[in-house]
Amino acid sequence: MLSKTKFLLPVLAGALLLQGCNKNNDEFYTTADGLTYKIFEQNEDGEYENKGEVAAEDTTGAKIGQVVTMHMSYKNDADSLLFDSRTQGAGMPIMIPVMEPSFKGSLENALMMLSPGDSGVFKVNADSLFAKTFGQPMPPFIKPGSNLTFFLKAEKVQSREQAMIDQQKMFEEQMKQSQVRATEQLKIDDAIILKYLQEKSLPNAQKTESGVYYVVTEEGKGPQANAGDQVTVHYVLTHLDGKQLESSRENAMNNNEPFKFVLGQGQVIKGWDDAIQQLKEGSKATLLIPSTLAYGEQERGPDMPANSILRFDIELLDVEKQQ
Known part of the structure; x- marks a missing residue:
């Protein structure tokens, strides 16, 4: 089923996306809602480049009701790997439905910044993530007030019906x-x-x-x-x-x-x-x-x-x- 799991939240809505400036840097940007990010796309030579700052009016990414098929990993502020879809079980990508954000600057917002083929790095407030998205206490290996860093590689953005066939x-x-x-x-x-x-x-x-x-x-x-x-x-x-x-x-x-x-x-x-x-x-x-x-x-x-x-x-x- 396409549903939320314990440490993989349901996902998102909010509309922002890419703008192609400062392409060859490794700089992080921050949205008006407080989501820190950098997004990379492949150029004609197959190399990944930083897309730069995403314009608030950009709506070319995933939309509410769609499903993003992607690989995901995330780390705590001590750089300890907490999850990696590539090494869990059969190493298959995961599917997450795009839903309304559970708070400003949430991981749900991040999905709407990705188009198929994009890779993104996002820093999300751990306190809000566990309280408002996961709905559970933070584990002891995550410090209050810290961020979790998510690494996402979007493979497909589809309708729910298409995603269920692929699933x-x-x-x-x-x-x-x-x-x-x-x-x-x-x-x-x-x-x-x-x-x-x-x-x-x-x-x-x-x-x-x-x-x-x-x-x-x-x-x-x-x-x-x-x-x-x-x-x-x-x-x-x-x-x-x-x-x-x-x-x-x-x-x-x-x-x-x-x-x-x-x-x-x-x-x-x-x-x-x-x-x-x-x-x-x-x-x-x-x-x-x-x-x-x-x-x-x-x-x-x-x-x-x-x-x-x-x-x-x-x-x-x-x-x-x-x-």
């Missing part, structure tokens, strides 16, 4: 690229897991069709777990280097209780849905889950970077057959 194409391309990367990553993870099994001398490792390795350390005597059953599990999660990340027996948020879920319904990572169906009630097992069947390319904090292979030592306490 569907973009999603389909992302899925294709993601599947290719996942196939290659699974090969890499498989080699790492095989080496780990050898180094740790884990006996009788079995592999599911999807690629999860599991070692049954204690065979249960209860019913086989199947998709649709409610299962109850205690677990310890570690990296392959042995660093413990979680333990259900040490989870005060859940009163150290075991974890219950319905198997095979996508309520947990794919590796769990797959591997636990290989076990009987009462079993204890070690699961070695490739990143593609865990959290894949998602980063889940400093302790779980992208493409993390996970080890779970689990005990299948209960299998409750559902009607």
Whole structure:
């Protein structure tokens, strides 16, 4: 959907745009509303030049109701990169609808200064941005009274209908690229897991069709777990280097209780849905889950970077057959 996200606001309206003076400098300009900017366009030689100061009456940029497809990055006043669309996920451009400005000198105003192909650098007041656009408190790594610096590269300016067609194409391309990367990553993870099994001398490792390795350390005597059953599990999660990340027996948020879920319904990572169906009630097992069947390319904090292979030592306490 074409909508506002947490740190990528909906965007803008306000009419200003380009005027071609002082083209070969690197100077910033400031609009009457207080938006500091510099905008670059390509010349006939393919080089980018500063467009200079934008005339207030210029309306050649994006307009309310249109959608800007662009790459975006932004930094705080300490020059720390907070977001970059080129490195997030599949590195695809983002789409932002042009909406009314949420305050004077907002990022929404910036979009209306861009034509397709333009690049712009904009300095936006952080206090107003979080209070009036994001609608949330400023994080501690952004100083009150400071600016965020946005770097925008406009690729397309379209109607909402055209953008939705392009967005569907973009999603389909992302899925294709993601599947290719996942196939290659699974090969890499498989080699790492095989080496780990050898180094740790884990006996009788079995592999599911999807690629999860599991070692049954204690065979249960209860019913086989199947998709649709409610299962109850205690677990310890570690990296392959042995660093413990979680333990259900040490989870005060859940009163150290075991974890219950319905198997095979996508309520947990794919590796769990797959591997636990290989076990009987009462079993204890070690699961070695490739990143593609865990959290894949998602980063889940400093302790779980992208493409993390996970080890779970689990005990299948209960299998409750559902009607």
